[in-house]
Amino acid sequence: MTYTQLAISGVIFALLTDFFFLRTRLITTKRFWTSYAIIINFQLLTNWWLTSRNIVMYSPDAIIGVRIASAPAEDLLFGFALLLLVLVLWEKNRD
Amino acid sequence: MIVFTFVGSFWLEVIFKVGVVRRWKRALKSILPVSALFIVWDAYAISQGHWFFDRDQILGIFGPFGIPLEEYLFFLVVPLAALLTIEAVTTVKPHWKKR
Numbered sequence: 001m002t003y004t005q006l007a008i009s010g011v012i013f014a015l016l017t018d019f020f021f022l023r024t025r026l027i028t029t030k031r032f033w034t035s036y037a038i039i040i041n042f043q044l045l046t047n048w049w050l051t052s053r054n055i056v057m058y059s060p061d062a063i064i065g066v067r068i069a070s071a072p073a074e075d076l077l078f079g080f081a082l083l084l085l086v087l088v089l090w091e092k093n094r095d
Numbered sequence: 096m097i098v099f100t101f102v103g104s105f106w107l108e109v110i111f112k113v114g115v116v117r118r119w120k121r122a123l124k125s126i127l128p129v130s131a132l133f134i135v136w137d138a139y140a141i142s143q144g145h146w147f148f149d150r151d152q153i154l155g156i157f158g159p160f161g162i163p164l165e166e167y168l169f170f171l172v173v174p175l176a177a178l179l180t181i182e183a184v185t186t187v188k189p190h191w192k193k194r
Contacts, residue, residue, distance in 0.1 A: 003145045006136065031191040035181040042103060042176075046096045055152045062145035082133055086174040087181055089125035 003062040007074040010081035017088055024091040032087060036080070043079045047071035097168050104176035113182035115175070122178055130170040137162055137170075 001009075018026050026032040048069040050056045058072050066073040108116050115122055138160035140146055148163055156164040185192050 003140060006140070006145075010136070029191070031181055031184050031188065034184050034188070034191075035177070038180055038184070039177060042100065046100065049096055053152070055149055056146055057149070058146050059144050062140075062143070082129065082173065083177045085129040085132070086125055086177055089129060090121065090178055090181070093121045093124050 003058070003072065003074045004064050007077035007081070011077045014081040014084040014088070018084055022088055022092050024088045026084065026088055026091055032084075035087070036083065039083060040076070040079075043076070044069040044071075047075050097165060097172050100176050101172050104179045107179040107183040111183045111186045113179060113186055115178045115182050122175065125178065126171065126174040129174060133170055134160070134162065134167070137166055 015027065018024050048071065050071070051058075051067075052070040063072040063074055068076060107113055141161060153163050153165055158164055158167050
């Protein structure tokens with residue numbers, strides 16, 4: 001599988017987990033999207049740093065080639081899936 | 096950049112007293128399963144050459160599956176920053192706790 005396919009699968013898996021598997025429905029909340037709006041700025045900054053200096057490089061065969069702040073667009077999907085899953089578990093583990 | 100992310104988010108714990116670090120067991124239970132999943136992804140991506148690192152710009156310390164130490168730290172620090180962020184948001188906007 002390419003990074004593109006894996007990244008899309010990751011987002012779908014995270015959304016399914018939030019909505020159906022664990023039923024936290026964080027994506028319907030203001031606090032999730034406000035947090036995401038804050039975090040994405042730092043993600044873009046970090047992505048730009050790591051990719052523009054070629055600290056991390058990507059195979060052209062694994063990505064579609066659309067770049068946002070110098071990093072592959074797939075990175076935003078990767079980041080979204082990572083954050084949503086962690087926040088869903090945090091929500092689920094609420095005491 | 097890991098230090099940047101850590102410093103950039105850790106002050107939320109101190110200033111807003113969000114209490115994520117105090118609830119470290121719940122934090123670990125939320126972070127580790129997801130990190131494990133993404134480390135599998137990372138291992139696969141590195142083995143397939145989806146992404147690769149400039150050896151001159153990393154510490155050069157590798158953990159299991161040929162993954163650089165920085166990647167392991169990434170999968171701890173970034174989720175922790177996310178938890179600190181959402182808890183800071185709900186500290187500032189307490190009426191959003193249920194929304």
